[in-house]
Amino acid sequence: MFYKSILMKLDLSFYTRDDVVQISRELLGKALCTNIDGKHAEAIIVETEAYAGINDKASHAYGGRRTKRTEVMFYEGGHAYIYLCYGMYSLFNVVTNVKNIPHAVLIRGAVALSGTETMLKRTGRKKLTDGLLAGPGILSKALGLHFTLTGTSLFGDTVWIEDRGITVSPENIISAPRIGIDYAGEDAMLPYRFVAKQDFNEYLVVS
DNA sequence: CGAATGATATACT
DNA sequence: GTATATCATTCGA
Secondary structure, three states: OHHHHHHHEOOHHHHOOOOHHHHHHHOOOOEEEEEEOOEEEEEEEEEEEEEEHHHOOOOOOHHHOOOOOHHHHHOOOOEEEEEEEOOOEEEEEEEEOOOOOOEEEEEEEEEEEEOHHHHHHHHOOOOOHHHEEEOHHHHHHHHOOOHHHOOOEOOOOOEEEEOOOOOOOHHHEEEEOOOOOHHHHHHHHOOOEEEEOOOOHHHOOOO
8 A cells, every 4th residue: 555655656757847837737636645643644636826936926935035934945846835824824835846946836725535534633623514625724734734844855754745547627627816915916916826626526535 | 804823034223 | 132014824703
């Protein structure tokens, strides 16, 4: 089982590509997996946002800003950039592109695939409606992705992304402006948010 | 609609 | 070093 999961893990060449918008679309339908505090959890990614580096006013790395926090975005693709937002929520991003090009994809929504009990316990909820983890804050909380894990490699055994053979066809992808970035001026209108409108129920483990 | 809640970046002394 | 504004959100009233 573990052997199989290694084979399906996305490899370096997936993350180091240049087009972060394309990668954001391709991440829809992929399985985000974590192994944290001895608990395994998996969820199918259904909503993403692209943050396109130093020319994107919405990005923390806009203008090439390099700080202790944003340094992780300058890592080679295939790392986790997780930071604390609004004092209470950890937001999980996938770093893309090559070293020193600070592109990232924010994972905004997912559908619980396994480890649902763990997710409920972590979030303190009684039920996940339609298995849905709607929103980047609650998603990270459910998967155990605390902001102190920022900089973690996606090729280790803590957090990684797998291809389960689930494909989301282009006509099932809705693109829209990104959420909560009104400070970004004209870049706030870029259609860098992607939502898979496909029904993933057939993949879900009955719980 | 607005409070919760704290790390971070930036602008001061 | 200290102060303060800000924030890629969430949930409940």
